[in-house]
Amino acid sequence: MPIPQRTLGSAGPTVGAVGYGAMSFARPYGQSDTDTDDTADDLIGRAVELGTTLIDTADVYGPSEEIIGKAVAGRRDQVVLATKFGIVAPPSADRPPVVDGTPSHVRRSIEKSLTALGTDHVDLYYQHRVDPDVPIEETVGAMAELVAEGKVRHLGLSEAAADTIRRAYAVHPIAAVQTEWSLWSRDIEDEVFPLCRELGIGIVPYSPLGRGMLTGKLTSRDALAENDYRRGMPRFARTAFDANLAAVETVRQVAHAHGAAPGQVALAWLLAKAPDVVPIPGTLHTSRLTENSAAADLTLTAQEIGRLDAIPVSGDRESVLGQNWSYGITPKHGTTPRR
Numbered sequence: 001m002p003i004p005q006r007t008l009g010s011a012g013p014t015v016g017a018v019g020y021g022a023m024s025f026a027r028p029y030g031q032s033d034t035d036t037d038d039t040a041d042d043l044i045g046r047a048v049e050l051g052t053t054l055i056d057t058a059d060v061y062g063p064s065e066e067i068i069g070k071a072v073a074g075r076r077d078q079v080v081l082a083t084k085f086g087i088v089a090p091p092s093a094d095r096p097p098v099v100d101g102t103p104s105h106v107r108r109s110i111e112k113s114l115t116a117l118g119t120d121h122v123d124l125y126y127q128h129r130v131d132p133d134v135p136i137e138e139t140v141g142a143m144a145e146l147v148a149e150g151k152v153r154h155l156g157l158s159e160a161a162a163d164t165i166r167r168a169y170a171v172h173p174i175a176a177v178q179t180e181w182s183l184w185s186r187d188i189e190d191e192v193f194p195l196c197r198e199l200g201i202g203i204v205p206y207s208p209l210g211r212g213m214l215t216g217k218l219t220s221r222d223a224l225a226e227n228d229y230r231r232g233m234p235r236f237a238r239t240a241f242d243a244n245l246a247a248v249e250t251v252r253q254v255a256h257a258h259g260a261a262p263g264q265v266a267l268a269w270l271l272a273k274a275p276d277v278v279p280i281p282g283t284l285h286t287s288r289l290t291e292n293s294a295a296a297d298l299t300l301t302a303q304e305i306g307r308l309d310a311i312p313v314s315g316d317r318e319s320v321l322g323q324n325w326s327y328g329i330t331p332k333h334g335t336t337p338r339r
Helices: 022-024 039-049 064-074 105-115 137-148 162-171 194-201 210-215 238-258 261-271 286-297 300-310
Strands: 005-007 014-016 054-056 080-084 087-089 123-127 153-160 176-180 202-206
Touching: 005 054, 014 210, 022 064, 039 286, 054 202, 064 080, 064 105, 080 105, 080 153, 087 286, 105 123, 123 137, 123 176, 137 153, 137 162, 153 162, 153 194, 194 202, 210 238, 210 261, 238 261, 238 300, 261 286, 261 300
Parallel strands: 054 080, 080 123, 123 153, 153 176, 176 202
Antiparallel strands: 005 014
16 A cells, blocks of 8 residues: 655655655765665666655766656656756865855756656755855745646745745745755754744655665675765764664664564654655665655654653754755845856
8 A cells, every 4th residue: 555645845755755866876884886786777766666756866976867757667657857057066075065055056957857757847946055245045046947837836945044935935936945954963953844844844854774784784884985985974973973873772662563674664754743844865766765754654762762862862863064064044134146
């Protein structure tokens, strides 16, 4: 039986309660091309069978858009296709990220994404990161034109600050906000989550499994590939890794009580937060996709949620939080873009 459905926000698309994040096709964790037991066609086919209909990618995820485009061909009307634009270059050790939110870039990006995805429209189009030089009103204004033209159905923002979201919403309804949210990334709950409840905006948490740690399957930092970018993240530093690994024991205990996997508990915890929260765990394996989707049928008790709420975390979630990378802000409306 397909998993339950949820509507993102007050007027967004209706999707399966657990979505699928396609960043894995960019091999961010140092996977080799053989580190998958399934093709994208297998994965998307299984997702459709399960009712995991929200398929989320981005133009910066290497070949992901092209791969997903081929996989959804022939079943396009069975999925809600989301993609993102705006990151020209992600952050690296020697430079901050490069982000472009100019109206001209919005137009160039949607055309490239539509071509890569092999479709005439995107169901949910996000600004991936907020441009610190361009007023959000100008970016969202250009995105709204795409809606009017039928190239985009719904708009979203990723990692935007509360004030940025409110200003964007004044230009055009925002269906969903995407941000990192998990048992270990709770900062959304301070301002962004309450605002989204107020405005009727859905939440799409990425990295809902703590970048793999909350599955209980990662037991040693030494198991990370040398080119795995998690090695440079504060929570995966040697000084923090063991403490965070020990905290997973609480998740294991709750999972054991339900005969479930730890990752399913982490997802069920998110699903319990609001009826329009739709996490998008990523994987290259249909077995994991099946496991993740089953979290939609797991109900946690109030006591269990309280135990999980109290789980500690050591280290920041990102090392680039001061570069407008998370909860980004933009200049006031009327400011001339620098580009």
